[in-house]
Amino acid sequence: MSLKLELPRGMRDIESMESSTIEYVRQKFIETSNLFGFQFMEPSPIELLSVIETKSGPSIKNEIYHFTDKGDREVALRFDFTIGLTRFATSQKSIRLPTKISTFGGVWRYDEPQKGRYRFFHQWDIEIYGEPSIESDAEIIDFTSKFISRLGLENIVIDICDRELVESYVKDVFKSDSPNVIGDILRAVDKIQKKRKQDIINEYQEKGYSVPELEQILKFSEIKGLPNEIEKQIDTSQIKNWDKILQLFDTLKNRGVNNARINFGIVRGLDYYSGIIFEVFEKNFDVGALVGGGRYDTLTRAFGRSDLGATGAAGGVERIALLLEKQQVSTKNSESRVSVVFINSDMQKIAINVASKLRLNGIPTDVDLSGKSLKKQMEIASTSKRVIIVAPKEYADNCVIIRNMEDGSEKQIQLDVMLNDVKSSLQL
Secondary structure, eight states, X not given: OOOOOOOOTTOOOOOHHHHHHHHHHHHHHHHHHHHHTOEEOOXXXXXXXXHHHHHHOGGGXXXXXXXXXXXXXXXXXXXXXXXXXXXXXXXXXXXXXSEEEEEEEEEEOOSOOBTTBOXXXXXXXXXXXXXXXXXXXXXXXXXXXXXXXHTTOOSEEEEEEEHHHXXXXXXXXXXXXXXXXXXXXXHHHHHTTTSOHHHHHHHHHHTTOOHHHHHHHHHHHTOEEOHHHHHTTSOGGGSTTHHHHHHHHHHHHHTTOOSEEEETTOOOOTTTOOSEEEEEEETTOOSOOSEEEEEOHHHHHXXXXXXXXXXXXXXXXXXHHHHHHHTTOOOSOOSOOEEEEESSGGGHHHHHHHHHHHHHTTOOEEEOSSOOOHHHHHHHGGGSSEEEEEOHHHHHTTXXXXXXXXXXXXXXXXXXXXXXXXXXXHTO
């Protein structure tokens, strides 16, 4: 019986092209982290199951990879970075506040595989821990806007809301403080981006909810726009935290963030978000939010730090990669690659020596190792910026030929001269 060489469902091998795109996103993320003064770290890939359940309850076990280890401890693979970073931050009694942490890496989720989302995928994450402030919320949104811009993506909108604002409106409409009622209605709002309104109304009517009140909430959730536009549509004086929204948009304007708007349909993270929340979309992209984030002071309290506020954001790298492809953003390494080719087998050893010296000079260089024909070497080298040709006649005079692959021109140069000033000689 032959062995089936298959992967578990939802897993895949990450090949060179995709790996290159992920690395492109990673480098842009680290650059932006440095610009904003975030300290980069990587939390443990394995957490105690009890720590993870602090955030999402026992039902989270249905959505993650968990197991009993050899020490009979219940543990789980990380399914996001917020848990690990918050565990770390809240356990540091002498931590300097505010502290800004960033991270990038792989996470595991046992959910239904879908376009742009696998059971192992990559996320970037930023968090700010300290006294709650609008400026911290704005810093997270500002980072996100500038990071997306540095990636080269266009047509992006940042939809912002406030969980307390929406919850207060639900309480007023349904005349109820019941957490179950509020949670149910917020879930209905969350579904409006994925399901037909009438289907939601039918579903909730069967649960016993009043249709007129539900329609009022769903109509409210469709309101989008800048603060001054919304103030023309509804009486904002009766809406909780409207002053906080105005303050946030004022500081975003001061920071030059001009792709944000209010969207009362954003309620994300029903289990622990507590204040300003936001999601990022490309206006014509149909795979869901690229980024999600907001304030989650309830989680730091659950970890025993009522003195510590928290706000952050995370994005799925594979979804971003899909959008980079859709918008035809080049993610190729900006370094100029060189190839060294040889006329015959006698020149191969010399070509390898030249390639090694170029690499010592920091020049990304390819050279054939298997003795291919010159024609085949040149075909492979066609994507290089420069090709160095090692030929018997020229090498006898201590020279090589440099071909410019952009215009096809060639020149002969002394090998020692080239190696003494590589970038100038190759015009890189």
